[in-house]
Amino acid sequence: MHPHDLDPEGEAVPPPKAGLHGPLGRAMDRVDTWANWLSRAAMMVMLVLILVQVFTRYVLNDPIEGVIGITELYLMPIIVFGSLSYLEMHDGHVRVGILFETLPDRLRAGLDVVLRLVAAAFFALVCYGASREALKAWDFGYRTSGDIDAPLVTALVIAPIGCLLIVLRLLVNAAGDVQRLRHTPDRTI
Amino acid sequence: MEYLAPVSFLLAGLLIVGTPIGFAMGIAGTVGLYLIGGLNLALGILSVAPYRNTASWLLTAIPLFILMAEILSASRISSDMFRAANKWVGHLPGGLAVATVFTSAGFGAVSGSSTAATATMARTVAPEANKYGYDRGMIVGTVAAAGTLSIMIPPSVVLMVYGIITETSIGGLFIAGIVPGLITALSFAGITMGWAGLNPDLAPPVQSHSWRERILSLRELWPVIVLFVFVVAGIYSGAVTVTEAAAAGCFGAILIAAVMLRRMGWRDFMDALERTTRPTAMIFTIIIGAHIFGYFVTLTMAPQALVSYVQGLEVSPGMVILILIVIFVLLGCVMDQLAILILTMPIVFPMVMELGYSPIWFGILITKTVEIGLITPPIGMNVFVASSITGVPLKRVFVGVLPFVLAEFAVLALIAFFPEIVTAFSGEY
């Protein structure tokens, strides 16, 4: 949440708060924004599918199958992992502000560099573990369980991709903080 | 057990220096798992927990209930409600704040998330409050506190998560939340009036409106009433399950905003989706982090030890509940609310059931402590949200919510001592 949100008539989607000046930063912003669009699309599809499920059951007495499976296996993970790094682009993962807010700007940027590198290491580990899991599902030919049948790997790749994006985003943001530390005046992205 | 203290300090340290909450819990949990069982144990959990915790049918209600609130916000229905409420109560001492409380209660009936409700109300109320020269700490504090009404008044993501973890009827929890929610709203209104009565400078009077204007203003309320009835009737008529109700609510909100009021176009809808993806990603990051940290805490065997300790105390059941409430309020100060539920319920809930208490009553009691946690320092999510949207410094907002925290404790005691407030209406469920 940001002060930009204050004015409902104003620009609804605020400009990114963190990031890197230059082509690399721009490319990353574009990737994250596209991932967020996937997220939004997944949410729309989910909404429509659930409504179809209700309609076919309540009105037609002939419920369609597979809505729960598709939602659990694909749509919910896409909604979340598609927006993880987008949210980080807006520096929007909620923090305990009290002490942090009172720090001088430069110290804050310095701390941010360290925190982002640590968080990047964490998500890299998650990415590695989740990729291993996806590869195993591929090697063993695992299939999904429940009301739809598909190769399990198609669902398990969502998390590692999302984690890879946030690792890259955290590194880009850390680089952006370094820029800030060096007093780069122009932070337009 | 020996790793619990150092890893908790690590978590606290990470939080203090400003690590996002979800990241901090994930990082500290990973370090803890590594200490207990090496890299293999940590990787075993990291490779599974993040995906699994998002791949949930029941949790679809989190993004969908946020989306519903965002659609109402995008179509300025929340502003209409606030204007109508002002015509009725604006002339009272602290009128704008009282109107904020009632608007939040009404908005709570169509929003499942306190984050979404607080954000919406902050955007709606702040400009008006500036216009009338209200004390910013007081009015933003009111917004933050009244935002918690969204998780007691149904629908509620917190009640859903509690219901999922403890396998308690979510429909029953929803019914049970209505009366405590209304009592809380009334107590909040009372607090604001008393506070403004004592310090009229904080809350200058707002112009009074004629009865004609008031009656006419009720027209502004129909979208919310229609939507609430739509969702509640959907659930209790059997047309939709509780999980599906969130989707039905979004559908109703879209119909009202786009078709009936013609205030939402395709772009506004896309923006509402965008505004939904951010808090959704934020909440799920916290859920994922809490699970990773939760695995660590479980593997230390500390929770089991704590439960056997409490059970060995030989105190009355009422005393156990009191101890639990104190623990939950303290945890609520320093931890995220969903994280607390995820970490503690598997351990605490069976113990409470053994004592013979109603699962629904206990759920409402816990939700009350969650409300308190949302507005107490140092981690008070609603205060963070309200402060960042309005730009009023955190410290002033925390001062502003203080009277409401006291009211919350009073209502908590009321529910604890008079369980009938809860059980009278949810008996059948």
Add this chain to the structure above:
Amino acid sequence: ETTLKVADTFPPGHYIVETGTNYWMERVTELTDGEVKFQYFGAGQMGSLRDMFSMVQSGVVDVGYVPPAYNGGTMPLAGVHTLPGLFSQSKVGTPAFYDTVTSEPILGNDFLKNGMRPLWGVMTSTYNLFTRGKEIDGLEDINGLKLKIIAGNMSESIKALGGAPVDIPSPETYQAIRTGTVDGAIFPTTSVYSYKLEEVIDTAVLGLDVFVYWAPYVIREEVWQGLAPEHQQAMQQAAQEAMQRVAEETDRSAAELENKMREAGIKVIVLDEAQREQVRATTAPVFHAWVSGLEGRGMPGGEVVEAFRANIEKYQTQ
């Protein structure tokens, strides 16, 4: 001395834990003179039902509760027990399926390949029909009913019987029946009271046996191979004893609950042998579809059905 981490997702006090899991752990410790001990994490503390497979496989826990009914994509052959109408009583199904899963091809294809081995497991009571507000006299009346199911073979069987399967989570069943989202549920007889369904249903159709759930504990193969042979033997002995205890308790409480429902004024219909035969005939296509689906993927579905049927016959005549 070895300490093994055991995890499941049963709520505390669940009868399988009380009569089986706790007994098995204590018995193994006793038989091994305290050399094998356990650290128990119940009630989903180590993850939900769907997490358990990975938790065992990746070594987070050593012994875990991994039901094939929820892991069809990774344990396809063991799903044979979810086919309809195979048996009625746990004391038949439990030992028969134990023999089936501890032999090839299921043992290798569904367990060892995934790095785990079945220790012991019990068949719950069979799944039957519980409805509200519908006049039910015979099998024909299932036609057009919206029924809560678990996706998979149960759903196929209900479609074969003319019902409309609705996939909703178990905790929502009470409300869904009460408000009429569904007309009823396909539910294990022994779980009716734990979900308070007796308050909302008016009719029970028993002997439908349209599904049954197998609740097994598995051990990571690596851990198993690291155990001394006498410890392995102790585990197997304790497993046999635990299975018998739980199977007896399952059948006993199913019979008791049938009476309890009658006393509560619920109309209880018990299908006779002719009607059961009719269920088997009507749902036969579900068998064919299951077998040909697996054989299409090069897996011996038919062989597994035959092996399980032979084992059922063996224990039925005992």
